[in-house]
Amino acid sequence: DAGVIQSPRHEVTEMGQEVTLRCKPISGHNSLFWYRQTMMRGLELLIYFNNNVPIDDSGMPEDRFSAKMPNASFSTLKIQPSEPRDSAVYFCASKASGTGELFFGEGSRLTVL
Amino acid sequence: SQQGEEDPQALSIQEGENATMNCSYKTSINNLQWYRQNSGRGLVHLILIRSNEREKHSGRLRVTLDTSKKSSSLLITASRAADTASYFCATDKLGGLQGAQKLVFGQGTRLTINP
Numbered sequence: 001d002a003g004v005i006q007s008p009r010h011e012v013t014e015m016g017q018e019v020t021l022r023c024k025p026i027s028g029h030n031s032l033f034w035y036r037q038t039m040m041r042g043l044e045l046l047i048y049f050n051n052n053v054p055i056d057d058s059g060m061p062e063d064r065f066s067a068k069m070p071n072a073s074f075s076t077l078k079i080q081p082s083e084p085r086d087s088a089v090y091f092c093a094s095k096a097s098g099t100g101e102l103f104f105g106e107g108s109r110l111t112v113l
Numbered sequence: 114s115q116q117g118e119e120d121p122q123a124l125s126i127q128e129g130e131n132a133t134m135n136c137s138y139k140t141s142i143n144n145l146q147w148y149r150q151n152s153g154r155g156l157v158h159l160i161l162i163r164s165n166e167r168e169k170h171s172g173r174l175r176v177t178l179d180t181s182k183k184s185s186s187l188l189i190t191a192s193r194a195a196d197t198a199s200y201f202c203a204t205d206k207l208g209g210l211q212g213a214q215k216l217v218f219g220q221g222t223r224l225t226i227n228p
Contacts, residue, residue: 004155033216043156043201043218056215091155100144100205102216104155 002026006092006105014113018080021108024073025094033102034067034077035091043091049075082112118219119202125225132189134222136202137182143205143214145178147187150199150221159187159200192226199223 005024013019025032033048047057049069057067064083069075079086089109093102120135136145144163148156162169162178162185169176175188189196199221205214 035218042220045215045217048215093156100146100161100214100216101158102146102148102156102203104157106155 004092004094004103004105006090006108008108009106010109010111012111012113013082015083016081017112018078019082019086019110019112021077021090021092021110023075023077023092023105025075025092026096026103027073028096029094029103030072030097031095032069032075033093033095034075035093036088037091037107038088046077046090079110082110084112086110087112119200119222121222122220123223123225125227126192127227128192128194130192132192132196132224132226134187134200134224136185136187136219138185138202138204139183140204140206142180145176145185146203146216147174147176147185148201148203148218150201152198156201189224194226194228197224197226 004026007022031050034046036044036046044059046059047067048055052069052072065079067077087110089107091104091107093104095102118137126132142164144161146161147159149159150156160171160174160176162176164180173190178185201218201221203216203218205216
């Protein structure tokens with residue numbers, strides 16, 4: 001199994017630009033989570049999906065952030081426009097129904113200049 | 114807001130010693146999990162303990178759960194340099210759809226094992 005796949009691994013962009021982060025969950029997993037990790041705030045849950053439906057997006061910082069899951073094998077997290085304070089590592093994780101264990105991707109390190 | 118709070122924030126010990134990390138949480142839970150994160154990598158699941166369990170073992174790991182005190186501990190015995198990493202506890206809230214439970218992480222304990 002390839003595990004959770006995220007892209008890009010690193011992204012450096014300028015303030016105001018649009019950023020799109022991508023995630024491919026493990027096949028057969030029906031829950032998908034987007035987390036953001038910073039030194040100051042630790043791991044924050046941004047949004048999670050169950051069976052491709054957004055269940056809780058209360059962690060999304062503001063309207064500049066949006067996430068989609070058009071099918072069971074793909075999700076995107078978009079930031080438009082990006083700001084320097086969005087710089088962080090963004091993790092995608094998935095899990096199978098009825099289980100508790102999350103499987104994380106290697107993360108996308110975003111730097112907004 | 115974060116559900117779990119780890120203690121200590123950082124721990125440095127000699128190889129071969131035991132390492133103990135603690136986690137406290139605020140609301141009733143279905144289960145509590147511990148994860149490990151090596152620098153620059155994603156989190157990796159270590160162990161899950163259910164709310165009706167008090168202790169669980171996995172290799173050199175021992176986890177305890179005290180629901181009356183809303184706390185858990187992770188013990189790593191006979192530590193090795195390769196155990197150097199950050200360790201996080203994570204909790205999900207009691208109730209709601211099992212398949213849709215969200216997992217909230219603490220701030221983590223940075224463990225350093227000195228050779």
